[in-house]
Amino acid sequence: MGRLRALMSIGLWPLLLAVLVAGCAAPATNTGGSSGGETGGPEPAQGPPSGPASGSIPVGVIVSVTGAASTLGKPERDTLLMVAEEINAAGGIGGKKLELFVYDDESDPTKAVLALKKLLNEHKVVTVIGGTTSTSSLAMIPEIERAQVPFLSLASDMRIATPVKKWVFKVAQGDDLVVPKLLAYLQKRGIRNVAWMNSANDYGEGGKREFEAQAKRYGITAVGFATFKADDKSMVPQLTNLRAKRPEALLVYTTVPSGAIVAQNARQLGYDIPILQSNGIANKAFIEQAKEAAEGVIFTAGKLLVADQLPDSDPQKPILLAYRQAFEAKYNDPANTFGGHAWDAIQMLVAALKAGATEPAAIRDYLERNIQQFVGVTGVFTFTPEDHNGLKEDALVLIEVRNGAWKLLEP
């Protein structure tokens, strides 16, 4: 009896909440426009940023310095700080200093959204750079669009800039450029049956999605698929399984260290077919870890790794060498393509600011109209109202690991 009463009294509370919410919902959630202040959402940042920003230009940065994507996020942050320092040392822009507000999202999209709200409301930033991971970038987009502040995303997922969103620009090469480059290479070699492996995270899946969409066009069929977790210690099980399906080549879409483990495991199992990987392994740690197993691995990446092997006619060559030299001198760490994305993003912003576009709307318009043949580390960008990524496949090259070094396969 007592228990029944207890249960009833417990059950009462959700009912009470339902009534309460039903009662409150009406006045408090009106978005009809008449009571705009009631909604509490961030006000669209109209006009120049007010308050503390008078002597400086506040720019928001949200990158994954810690967590699963830290290999990408840390060089991104370091690059942004380096460029801001350079610019401020040279007197800033129009007498104003570039002030970066940097937040670490710990590779967690929830934290990215929280940080974004802080950047928009507390620091009144004029532009946001960041979103190291595709998930963080995608999670931030609704708030960005609502707040109407330009966002330069550093992540690769195609959905960030397709379909085009008014305030969102993407500076990383998407999987929609990387995968076709690999497929074209296979086609040229006359390879038809391949095995596909990817890490079970947003990066690996982005590649797989693109592969499944495009393989047929290049006459390529997958004889087997496998996934692994980025922190797995051994991919022998997956590779053992795939080998039984007799592929003519192995495609791997992941980052380091797992990309190196795959290469080592494949060598251990005696794989003698070509191994192709993606821009995720474009990191010297791949060669160091995979050692002999890295030999002969072919992958697609930006030109940074092989900048000195590029022909002098390549418009990106001077920029690439300058970035690499500056980064390596300052941090004593090899520069990588992810930091390069950050370099491009902040240089585009600086170009807009120098042209006198200092408000969010003006910056956005400048980016869309005036980033034409913009030579960056990632590639040569041309933004249009229909294209907020603006890269062509000439931003990518094929690289082979040979004698423990990167070798440009074709310019």
Added chain:
Amino acid sequence: MDAGTMVLQLMLSGLTVGAIYALVAVGFVLIYNVTGVLNFAQGEFAAVGALTGAWLSMRGLPLWVCVVLAVLVAAAVAAGVERAVVHPARQSRPMTVIMLTIGAGMALRGAALLVFGTDPLAMPMFTEGEPISIGGATILWQTVWALVLCLLFFAALVFFFEKTYTGKAVRANVMNRFAARLYGIRPTTLSFWVFVVGGAVSGLAGVVVAPITGATYDMGLMLSMKGFVAAVIGGLNNAAAAVVGAVLLGVVESLATGLLSSGYGDVISFALLLAMLLVRPSGLWSRAEGKRV
């Protein structure tokens, strides 16, 4: 490659991973039995060992020096964690102490990131050379090392607990804290030393795995979790059972991933292990209640 070779290959691969889990799990069980603390910073000690070893080897030190130093550093870090975090909280609830070890793990992870950066560090294999071929399947020399070191450590453990006076005293302490005190054994001293040993064995795990997987600052969390699971499968109070639990976990994972589904391999292996726990609710073979080391 026929089906038999494939299964053999998968089992050998599982053995490799299992040996790594085993070294972490043994540290878990040791610390748990002597101090009653589930130390979730265990994997972090392994990460410290792996990073130290790899960093030193990249500076050109001889391999054995790297290994020894890595183990020592991991042991020292574990000792520091015991003194700074576990010892002051010895009167707290067990759950609070577990959370303290997790907090310590976070701090260690951040420190490792500061010192070693985000890129994975590489380390040479202990023995260079082609993989060993067994009936068409292959196994890395490094796996042999992991297994041998695992067995050696285990033998040392057995010798210590069964043959030496101190070892017997420690077992006495585990069985009856009060009685042990009467014989002049201070539980706090014991707690310190068991962390040193637990840290050392985790450091060893780290430095053994580094050549296979590289060393990253965030490799610890996953090792802690797998080590914990392996230790629980073994019954948490028996180091031998923890080793068997770890190898079982590695082999089941490998077979499920290779034969059934690469994505759902871990789901299947977990379901199997849980089902097994339900059949034998107190671990693989704890016939009798009560703790053993």
Added chain:
Amino acid sequence: MAVRVKTRRYIGMIAVSVAALALLAWGASPYWLSVLNVIGLYTVVAVGLSLLMGYAGQVSLGHAGFYGMGAYVAAVLSTRLGWNGWLTLPAAVLLTMAVAWVVGRPAVRLREHYLAMATLGLGMVFHIVMVEWEAVTGGSSGIVGIPALAVGPWTVEGERAWLILTWGAAAMALAMAYSLVTSPIGRALRAIAGSEAAAEALGIPASRYKLAVFVLSAGFAGLAGALYAFYVTFVSPSSFGVMMSIQFVMMVVVGGGHRLWGAPAGAATLVLLGEGVKAYLPALLPGAGGEVQLVFYGLLLIAILLLKPDGVLTGWATWRRKRSGEHARAA
């Protein structure tokens, strides 16, 4: 009688909290409102977990899985099947509870550490399913564009409106938990937490009670997850990993697992600690990035747990006891 007095005090406390929240909501910037919202959501999960840990003596290392499941149910139903958002909330709660019942039934028979391991495994399994069941969950990239909660023309939008929902849910969870622990069921639970064998000897069906609390706490997590999905308008597996499960347990422990008010206190402590380290550390230590912040977060957590091993509310509770003691003497 004693219960009646305690009830009145609790109602008073709730009233004070509501007033404080309202004041905060009125004055706070949208950023602080969003922080409050996140605390509210975590409180819902932590309340359920503190019932499980403090009253039934069981630890779950997999509650982020239930939290994520609620979020995914809401996201999938509202985006793929076009359900009204409000209808997905009960669906998320019920489905989460159903799954918790199915997997909990064998799991509660296990002893303490086995349950911890089983739930840890469960959390991992849920995470893998979120990643691998791409056709439904969108894989690692998750589901974008979750529509706002709406009925007809009324939409929940903006931080203030959300505050009512998140803290309404938190208040509901607290009230339900309070009703539960002050009921005969609560007394039975405490007996189980004390000694399961003794409780069974008294005729309390321990496993059934434990299962009930487990299912209830999963339901809370499911509700919080569903609200989270609509709040952030985006879900992906990376928000629901093992670390999140540990964070939830940490909230309960930091708050003091054996009292219900510990749940909001623990949730607030952890969220504010995280935000505080991000906001103030760079000011104190120029150039302190995420790496340094992680170190400090860990160290501060250790400090809190060492100084307040029974939860951040300890000092306050003694103060209150002392005060009510004096009160009693005066009367």
